[in-house]
Amino acid sequence: MTILGTNNINYLPRDDYNKAVINVGGGLTIEGTGTLNVKNTGIQSCAGIGTDQDEYTSPDITINSGTYNIEINNDGAAIGGSAKSTVGNITINGGTFYLKSRTGAGIGGTGVSFGDATPYRAKVSDTGAITIGKDAIISAESEWAAGIGTGCDHGYTQSITVSRFATISASSTHGETIGRGVSGTVGSTNLAWDDSSIDEEPSWALEKYYTPLVIHHGTKANQATNIFIKDMRSASLGLDNVNVLTRDESSLALFTLDVAINYALDNQTRMGAYQSRLDYTVSNLTTSNENTQSSESTIRDANMAKEMTEYTKANVLAQSAQAMLAQANQNASSVLELLQ
Numbered sequence: 001m002t003i004l005g006t007n008n009i010n011y012l013p014r015d016d017y018n019k020a021v022i023n024v025g026g027g028l029t030i031e032g033t034g035t036l037n038v039k040n041t042g043i044q045s046c047a048g049i050g051t052d053q054d055e056y057t058s059p060d061i062t063i064n065s066g067t068y069n070i071e072i073n074n075d076g077a078a079i080g081g082s083a084k085s086t087v088g089n090i091t092i093n094g095g096t097f098y099l100k101s102r103t104g105a106g107i108g109g110t111g112v113s114f115g116d117a118t119p120y121r122a123k124v125s126d127t128g129a130i131t132i133g134k135d136a137i138i139s140a141e142s143e144w145a146a147g148i149g150t151g152c153d154h155g156y157t158q159s160i161t162v163s164r165f166a167t168i169s170a171s172s173t174h175g176e177t178i179g180r181g182v183s184g185t186v187g188s189t190n191l192a193w194d195d196s197s198i199d200e201e202p203s204w205a206l207e208k209y210y211t212p213l214v215i216h217h218g219t220k221a222n223q224a225t226n227i228f229i230k231d232m233r234s235a236s237l238g239l240d241n242v243n244v245l246t247r248d249e250s251s252l253a254l255f256t257l258d259v260a261i262n263y264a265l266d267n268q269t270r271m272g273a274y275q276s277r278l279d280y281t282v283s284n285l286t287t288s289n290e291n292t293q294s295s296e297s298t299i300r301d302a303n304m305a306k307e308m309t310e311y312t313k314a315n316v317l318a319q320s321a322q323a324m325l326a327q328a329n330q331n332a333s334s335v336l337e338l339l340q
Contacts, residue, residue, distance in 0.1 A: 003032030003066040010039050018053035020046050020082050024061050031064040035241055037248055038070040045083030047076035047104065053083045058128065060088040067096045067241050069252045077104035077151060080127060085110060089128040094135030096238045098252045105181060106140025106170065109151035127157040134165035137238045137259050141171045142181065149176065150184030159188045167259050217281050227274055230267050237263055
């Protein structure tokens with residue numbers, strides 16, 4: 001599915017209250033440069049993008065790009081399952097998202113689990129692995145569910161993995177921001193973005209996504225600093241499709257601008273840390289250079305002293321030889337005088 005232009009869906013369910021606004025069928029991949037605005041003003045149990053109520057086929061959902069403003073005023077997830085349903089893996093590789101639900105998650109599970117287990121469906125509403133990629137910009141909020149994770153009422157999510165480079169703003173009134181809704185369970189959680197300090201960030205994690213500028217310093221082969229500079233073009237800041245034509249789009253634009261400012265500040269902070277590190281390196285190199293020159297001077301002084309010692313020794317030997325020769329000549333003259 002490709003999103004182009006601006007698409008508005010104001011969904012007020014009546015007879016089809018148990019249907020997702022956009023049903024993903026057996027699985028759905030969404031991308032594009034457009035904007036999708038979905039608002040469910042009803043009180044029933046459908047998701048924004050996901051599965052219908054009582055659907056337990058667990059399809060996968062993948063979103064690669066685009067802008068999404070989804071508000072669900074019921075038990076469904078903004079992206080995920082409707083009430084009493086299951087959804088497979090949810091992968092958000094990129095895009096800008098403003099997501100809101102009441103008892104369902106912004107991304108993840110529904111707010112109402114199954115009442116009874118049957119041979120065909122689980123006891124709880126299940127969600128597979130939720131993966132948030134490095135290019136995702138997400139604001140997700142819920143009242144009773146997690147911002148990203150399980151819904152309330154005994155929901156289960158297999159795992160949650162968030163890239164340390166993703167931009168996340170998640171909130172929940174009664175659940176966890178990322179993880180469990182009320183009475184929910186998560187198999188495992190890896191919130192790599194939570195420790196993105198430059199001093200704690202392993203170089204292999206950055207090199208997975210960026211090619212560094214390598215500045216070599218020092219006398220050893222491994223004395224180098226890798227400089228990672230994130231993309232600061234408008235597309236990376238999420239500003240390419242910002243507009244203020246409607247109230248919802250204006251709210252999304254404000255959020256996008258806040259995210260862009262935080263992104264720019266994060267990059268500026270990183271550059272400041274690099275500059276401090278390089279300044280410290282320059283200071284160390286200056287001190288090392290001064291110490292090297294001092295050592296060289298000491299060595300030169302030591303060599304001069306040795307040469308002066310050798311010169312003095314040679315001079316003493318020469319003078320001694322001359323004195324001995326003069327003494328010998330004088331003795332021979334004395335003998336000759338006696339013989340005369």
